[in-house]
Structure formats: structure tokens, C-alpha cells
Amino acid sequence: MNSTVNLEGEIKDLLRLHGPLSVAFLTRFLNERGLDCTRQKVERTLRKMIQQKKVEAFYTNGNRRKHYRLR
Structure with a gap:
């Protein structure tokens, strides 16, 4: 549980710093x-956060990649 909370905090920090990002950039x-962490772990954490x-998740520029941003 502690690692999940830590991962959530790091993801929120990255989104605050860089703006909307895809799973690939968040993992990197x-x-x-x-x-x-792996891409699957990041996706699982993002689903919980949603x-x-x-x-929130959204699509941009007509490509099929989800991007995530803080609410």
C-alpha cells in the first residue's frame, strides 16, 4: 500500500510539473x-486515480493514446 501511495504522489507531482502526459512518458x-516500475503498474495506478x-484521461490530436492530467 505504501508503494502505491508513493507512486500516486510521484505521478501527481509529474503531472503538476510537466502537464498532461501519456503512460509512456510517465513511466519513463x-x-x-x-x-x-512498469507500464502496467503505472496504468493500474492511473485507473485507481481516475x-x-x-x-482525468483524454485523447489528443486524433491519435489513440490516452493522456492524463490532474483534475
């Missing part, structure tokens, strides 16, 4: 910060 930035209304 988290790994650069020293958190060892249910809690902390983050």
Missing part, C-alpha cells in the same frame, strides 16, 4: 526518478 520519468477523481 518515474524510472528516471529512481522508482522501478476512479478516485484525482486524474
Whole structure:
């Protein structure tokens, strides 16, 4: 549970710093910060955060990649 809370905090910090990001960029930035995580772990955490209304998902520029931003 502690690692999930830590991951959520890091994701919120990255979204606040960089603005809307895709899962690929979030995973890359988290790994650069020293958190060892996979794309699947980031997606799972983002789904929880969407249910809690902390983050929202949207599509941009007609491509099929979801981007995430803070609410």
C-alpha cells in the first residue's frame, strides 16, 4: 500500500510539473526518478486515480493514446 501511495504522489507531482502526459512518458520519468516500475503498474495506478477523481484521461490530436492530467 505504501508503494502505491508513493507512486500516486510521484505521478501527481509529474503531472503538476510537466502537464498532461501519456503512460509512456510517465513511466519513463518515474524510472528516471529512481522508482522501478512498469507500464502496467503505472496504468493500474492511473485507473485507481481516475476512479478516485484525482486524474482525468483524454485523447489528443486524433491519435489513440490516452493522456492524463490532474483534475
